[in-house]
Amino acid sequence: SFISCDRSEASLHIFDVPSWLSLNFSCLGSPLPYTILPAPGKGLGVFAPRSLIPGDIIMREPPILVINPPPMQAGKGYPRSEIDSRVRIAFEALSSSEQDEVLSLTYYNPPSQKVVDPLNSIFRSNAYNTGSRVGLFPKIARINHSCRPNTSYYWNERLGKRMVYATRHIEEGEELSVSYIPLLLAHADRQKRLDAYGFTCTCEACSATKHKKTSDQRRTRIGQLFPDLTARLTLEVPTSVAANKSAHRMAEQSIELMQLVEEEQLADYYAQVYRSVAVSLARLQQWDSASIWSSKSYDIFKMADEQSRETKEMEKLTRIFVANWNEDVDKQTEQRQSQRGR
Ligand SMILES: C[S@@+](CC[C@H](N)C(=O)[O-])C[C@H]1O[C@@H](n2cnc3c(N)ncnc32)[C@H](O)[C@@H]1O
Numbered sequence: 001s002f003i004s005c006d007r008s009e010a011s012l013h014i015f016d017v018p019s020w021l022s023l024n025f026s027c028l029g030s031p032l033p034y035t036i037l038p039a040p041g042k043g044l045g046v047f048a049p050r051s052l053i054p055g056d057i058i059m060r061e062p063p064i065l066v067i068n069p070p071p072m073q074a075g076k077g078y079p080r081s082e083i084d085s086r087v088r089i090a091f092e093a094l095s096s097s098e099q100d101e102v103l104s105l106t107y108y109n110p111p112s113q114k115v116v117d118p119l120n121s122i123f124r125s126n127a128y129n130t131g132s133r134v135g136l137f138p139k140i141a142r143i144n145h146s147c148r149p150n151t152s153y154y155w156n157e158r159l160g161k162r163m164v165y166a167t168r169h170i171e172e173g174e175e176l177s178v179s180y181i182p183l184l185l186a187h188a189d190r191q192k193r194l195d196a197y198g199f200t201c202t203c204e205a206c207s208a209t210k211h212k213k214t215s216d217q218r219r220t221r222i223g224q225l226f227p228d229l230t231a232r233l234t235l236e237v238p239t240s241v242a243a244n245k246s247a248h249r250m251a252e253q254s255i256e257l258m259q260l261v262e263e264e265q266l267a268d269y270y271a272q273v274y275r276s277v278a279v280s281l282a283r284l285q286q287w288d289s290a291s292i293w294s295s296k297s298y299d300i301f302k303m304a305d306e307q308s309r310e311t312k313e314m315e316k317l318t319r320i321f322v323a324n325w326n327e328d329v330d331k332q333t334e335q336r337q338s339q340r341g342r
Contacts, residue, residue, distance in 0.1 A: 033058045034176060036142050042199070043106050045175050046143045052170040054267075055303035058151060059164040063135030064098055065090045065123075083134075084120045091119055101138050108198030125197065128162060130155050137162050146177030146203035147190055152268050153178060154304060165304060167267035177203070183266055184223035186216035205264075218264045225257040230272070233279050251280040271300035275314060278321065287325035294318040 033052055039045025052058065067090050070082040091099060107125035109115050126141040127134050140153065140162055153164045170176065181193040187206055194201050205215055229250065238244040254276040261269045278294035298314035305311060 034139075036139070039144055039175055041202070042144045044142050046139075048170045048172060048174050048176060051172045052166040054166055054168055054300075056166045057163060058166060058176065059140055060156075060159065060161045061137045061139050061164075062161050063130055063133075064138050065094060065102060066130060066133050066135035068132070069134050080120075083123070084117065087119060087123045088117070102136060105136070105138060105141050108196075110196070110198070128153075128155070130162065131157050135162075140164060140178075143176055143178050145180045145194065145197070145199075145201065147179065147181075147183060147187075147201060147205040148203060148265050149177040149179045149268070150174070151176050151178055152304065156305060158307065163305070167270075168265070179268070183268070184219050184226065186220055187212055215264060218260045222257060222260050222264065222266070222269070225253055225260075226269070226273075229254055229257060229276050229280075233276055235279060235282060237283060237285070247280070247283045251277075251284055254280040271297045271304075271310070271314075274300070275310075278317065282317070282321055282324075285324070287321050287328055291318060291321040291325050294321050 033048065033050070033056060034046050035049050036044055037047050039047075048058075065087070067083070067086040069078050070086070073079055091102060094102065102122065103118070105122045105126050107118065107121040109121045115121055123136065127136050128140070143151070143164070150166065150168050150170050151164050152167045153162055155161075156163050164176075164178070180197060181190055183190070185193070190206070191201060206212075208215070232250065238247040254273070258273040258277050261273045274293045274297035278290045278292075278297055281293065282290035294314060295318045298311065298318050301308060301311040301314050
């Protein structure tokens with residue numbers, strides 16, 4: 001029926017259709033871009049009931065339970081007992097069906113730690129930072145980990161929801177994945193972090209024995225280049241020979257970084273590395289290439305959140321780079337015309 005065909009969570013792209021055309025005369029396929037099913041060896045998992053393209057919004061979920069974390073203790077993180085009591089208070093305020101939903105979530109407890117209250121372990125295993133707070137999202141909590149994830153997520157403060165979107169093409173029936181850990185680490189270091197979740201990762205990146213060494217080398221190099229280039233990125237035009245040489249070196253390194261990220265298929269980083277390439281080429285006044293990379297970066301930032309600071313920045317930069325490119329083209333045309341006229 002019309003009502004059961006809830007498209008509210010469906011792809012952004014349906015909104016491109018004029019409203020009078022989007023009347024739903026038939027509901028083909030699953031209305032939601034995800035289904036929760038058993039995932040062999042992982043408990044439950046989240047799957048794509050139909051193919052998805054980069055930018056498709058998969059989930060928009062408000063937190064079922066949220067707490068203000070207590071102040072961090074230097075070198076120790078959050079005081080556990082204080083977190084536990086805040087979680088308990090928030091939990092008691094939920095309806096009984098919401099409480100059941102929270103208690104149905106899985107958790108891992110390291111053997112060295114006694115489970116005093118499963119609620120605390122559930123919170124630790126499943127909660128996400130949510131702006132300045134920490135919250136539980138019961139559907140998103142079912143998404144398993146991959147070191148080469150096919151979705152990404154962020155907290156949308158305006159909507160009060162955590163958004164999950166596809167970062168690459170996803171086949172019908174494919175499992176959706178996110179990363180629980182920083183990805184710019186070699187395999188052994190990633191596994192150490194994942195030990196806290198109680199599983200051995202068998203994702204595509206961890207199980208490809210033949211390519212593991214290459215993958216480790218790439219991630220280590222990305223881990224060095226990425227923060228270094230991001231910190232040094234500037235639009236300042238080089239005015240000395242030395243500064244010009246360093247700007248060229250920076251452009252080369254940005255291109256190397258972008259190639260490594262693409263080879264490693266770390267889609268979460270695409271927008272940022274395209275931005276680095278764009279800005280470093282703009283400094284060299286290579287406006288044509290700078291415009292292309294800037295526009296690619298803008299498209300990806302926009303896909304995640306049209307209103308974000310990054311999207312707005314890339315829109316502005318793309319406009320500036322394209323305007324400079326047009327100016328160059330005009331100058332060249334004028335020069336050619338005046339040469340012909342001579
Ligand atoms: C946040 S939950 C994810 C949903 C969970 N599978 C469930 O059934 O509710 C995290 C737990 O899922 C399992 N898990 C997540 N990713 C996994 C993976 N790549 N391989 C094996 N188990 C995984 C681990 O047990 C982990 O502690």
